[in-house]
Ligand code: SF4
């Protein structure tokens with residue numbers, strides 16, 4: 314199969330042709346921002362941060378869930394994409410208050426990195442929600458703060474696919490969606506959580522963190538890939554795939 318990436322021709326063997334565009338592009342050394350995606354977790358295409366343009370397509374496509382086709386012409390960094398990515402970042406910020414100045418993740422947050430370091434957004438482009446969401450501090454080790462959650466579902470997937478108990482899930486839709494513990498219980502009352510900490514390791518923001526530990530020391534974004542390489546995946550995340 315032949316594809317074109319930013320006008321450069323690329324010949325893909327059968328194995329590569331079966332990979333996602335995101336995976337092909339990153340192997341080429343292209344930087345594609347990702348929010349919900351994490352290598353090793355089942356891709357769900359929830360945030361659209363990883364968009365690229367494809368010739369002939371009206372809208373940009375999410376590269377983390379799109380496979381290549383023969384003759385595909387992909388553009389990874391057009392002016393349109395730069396503007397879209399800025400707005401996507403701002404939409405993720407805007408859904409919750411994100412009080413960064415009092416956040417343990419301040420300085421180690423993926424959302425902040427996109428906004429200030431990568432897309433150089435100087436000021437707010439939209440109004441942010443001011444709704445105060447609850448914080449579950451009941452677990453002896455971990456905290457879940459909905460004010461900083463971007464609903465990437467990394468925590469849900471790692472709990473289901475690698476930890477196993479599927480303690481975490483999502484309740485509600487649209488702007489009312491939020492992460493829940495078991496049947497919307499307090500974390501300390503969870504009958505299923507095995508306190509393995511995997512969810513805390515993969516959260517891109519300050520929504521999940523370990524008590525009395527620096528966030529920069531507890532993040533392990535390579536952990537799903539590492540566990541997969543050790544054959545620790547429990548089962549494919551079919552329930553979420555059926556929604557997309
Ligand atoms: S600590 Fe482990 S078992 Fe508990 S919610 Fe997180 S990933 Fe699931």
Ligand code: SF4
Nearest residue numbers: 462463465466468516
């Ligand atoms: S708690 Fe963290 S990992 Fe889970 S959905 Fe929210 S931002 Fe993503």
Ligand code: FES
Nearest residue numbers: 358360361363377
């Ligand atoms: S990273 Fe691809 S849709 Fe979220």
